[in-house]
Amino acid sequence: MTLAIETEGLSRRFGERLAVDQVDLQVPTGSVYGFLGRNGAGKTTTIRLLLGLLRPTAGRARICGIDVVRDRPAAARRVGALLEAQGLYPHLSGRENLDLTRRLLALPRGEIDRVLELVELRAAAGRRVAEYSLGMRQRLGLARALLGEPSVLILDEPSNGLDPEGIAELRGFLRDLPGRSGATVLLSSHLLGEIEQTASHVGILCAGRLVSQGRLDALKAGLPAELLVGTDAPDAALAIARQHGFEVEAGPEGLLARLAAGEGIEQAAAALNQALCAAGLRVHALVPRPRSLESLYHLAGADAAPSPAA
Ligand SMILES: Nc1ncnc2c1ncn2[C@@H]1O[C@H](COP(=O)(O)OP(=O)(O)OP(=O)(O)O)[C@@H](O)[C@H]1O
Ligand SMILES: [Mg+2]
Known part of the structure; x- marks a missing residue:
């Protein structure tokens, strides 16, 4: 190059x-x-x-x-x-x-x-x-x-x-x-x-x-993919997802699961769905969020507040 x-x-x-x-x-x-x-x-x-x-x-x-x-x-x-x-x-x-x-x-x-x-x-x-x-x-x-x-x-x-x-x-x-x-x-x-x-x-x-x-x-491609999870019991879903090793947080649109870098989104979605269903929860949405420059920008910390010197 x-x-x-x-x-x-x-x-x-x-x-x-x-x-x-x-x-x-x-x-x-x-x-x-x-x-x-x-x-x-x-x-x-x-x-x-x-x-x-x-x-x-x-x-x-x-x-x-x-x-x-x-x-x-x-x-x-x-x-x-x-x-x-x-x-x-x-x-x-x-x-x-x-x-x-x-x-x-x-x-x-x-x-x-x-x-x-x-x-x-x-x-x-x-x-x-x-x-x-x-x-x-x-x-x-x-x-x-x-x-x-x-x-x-x-x-x-x-x-x-x-x-x-x-x-x-x-x-x-x-x-x-x-x-x-x-x-x-x-x-x-x-x-x-x-x-x-x-x-x-x-x-x-x-x-x-x-x-x-x-x-x-x-x-x-190196960014963690994100899955938006819609359930009728977000608090329970959060606990169950965490028990199964998912990195999750509650967001305004529902639960947000952040996958490990390189983790396949289909497998992760299926595994998460299975875990939630097995616990008796109803999952009505599992939406992959596209990896975007915005997440890259965010993860790089570039959207953080400017330092006082800036
Ligand atoms: N001639 C100068 N003298 C003193 N400070 C300067 C000078 N030029 C730039 N700076 C400072 O350097 C920093 C970077 O400024 P710069 O103009 O390179 O930013 P920028 O990324 O182009 O911003 P913008 O998106 O607003 O154009 C700022 O804190 C600015 O105040
Ligand atoms: Mg400029």
């Missing part, structure tokens, strides 16, 4: 605050890597470190094998980026904004129309950016990131300001990008649903630390 983005012990301190703490990112080439974390987790800071816009306090980062501190220009040539503050010139038109970057990268003129087409901004390209809606600015920022077909795209909260239709289009676009061009995409988000539907890989950042990372399907 080759890595498009790799960091080792990447850290950044702002005064007393460790915004990024010993982060080892591994973003495989051709992946769509969802970089998740709540507000203040350190996503933007990590991204700025990856782009060489901030100096790390410790550790290092490589893009396509190139050290971003030691050889920033070479690393930068491989990357297209969309940041929170996009740095667009409001008094220039969309096309003129793109032209500035195009000239900087010494790309042919045709590139501008190509990227405008991709983000469906052709009709508005002649208008001043000051007149753009937030979603249009976000699209223009994305278009600029796509100039020159970079091998790595780094997008900080790309769906900010987009309407549901725009979000769905962006999702499809990003999902197809590696297959179409071989590019690698890292996108940050605090929206689990967005990452779940877009990413092949995830990294979960919590108070500056990377608490989970890997292929999304593998991480989900």
